[in-house]
Amino acid sequence: MQMRDSVHALLSEKLPPEKLQKLDETYGDPTEAYSALAKSGWLGLMFTEDNGGFGGSFRDMAVLIEILGFHSLSIATAYQCSTVFGGSYIQNFGSEEMRREYIPKVISGDIRLAIAYTEPQAGSDVAGIRTRAVRDGDDYVINGQKSYISCAHVANYIAVAVKTNPDAGRKGISMVLVxxxxxxxxxxxxKSLGRHASQINQIFFDDLRVPAEMLIGEENAAWHMMMKSLNFERLVLSAG
Structure with missing residues (x-):
């Protein structure tokens, strides 16, 4: 109850209906409300204590997302994209160096994340993605396209699902932080029919070079990572 009351009061001040309507009309981003959530510590709820978070439970996350969604699906989506979708990959599968570098910045709101699975020809069939990442020395070279990626336009980093072995189906998918x-x-x-304040985007990769150290987990091992993460993502989405 205390969490509900605290977040409700914060969003009532930082994201009142008239401000939300203006953001929706202009495809604006709820930056002020997002920053206020960060300042109050709520971005750290799902992260473990050793990563600087609160170590909240699934129930805690469901309650928080429910109250965010009650105020606005846009602020709920902004929160989910950075902490739940992007942040969970770094926490659960990233190297120790990656966790130390990025999770504190996600919790503080200094950086925002997004996740990129969907492509024009591959939505729920994630194994059908075609975006390629080819190892070239100390880099991966990425070419391809993603579609309907929420909050990519305000993200500092995007966790991108790529094919590193195109002949191996789901066993040839990797995840790279871009x-x-x-x-x-x-x-x-x-353009979308609604929820304009958490805009969707197309992303095009044209010989984009990413340091190999930005690989999340092991090469060609992202399928099991995605299945584990999607279970958590669906739970959180159902709450909002």
Whole structure:
């Protein structure tokens, strides 16, 4: 009850209906409300204590997402994209160095994350993705396209599902953390019927070079990572 009351009061101040309507009309981002959630510590709820978080339970997360969604699906989506979708990959599968580097910045709100599975020809069939990542020395070179990627336009880093072995089906998928400042990345906002304040995007990769150290987990091992993460993501989505 205390968490509900605290978050409700915060969002009532930072994201009142008239402000949300304006953001929706202009395809704006709920930056002020998101920053307030970070300042109050709520971005750390799902992260373990050794990673600087609160070590909240699934129930805690469901309660938080429910109250976020009550106020606005846009702020709920912004929260989910960075902490639940992107952050869980780094926490559960990233190297120790990656966890130390990025999780504190996610919790503080200094960086935001997004997740990129979907492609024009591969939605629920994640094994059918075609975006390629080819190892070239100390880098991966990525080419391909993603579609309907929520909050990519405001993300600092995007966890991208790629094919590193195109002949191996689901056993040839890897996950790479991509810095959105890199050359060869083009993010194009898309129009949607609703929820404009958490905009969806197309992403184009054109010979984008990512350091191999940005691989999340092991090469060609992302299928099991995605299945584990999607179970958590679906639980959280159902709450919002």
């Amino acid at each position: 810095d959105t400042r890199l050359d060869g990345l083009n993010i194009r906002p898309m």
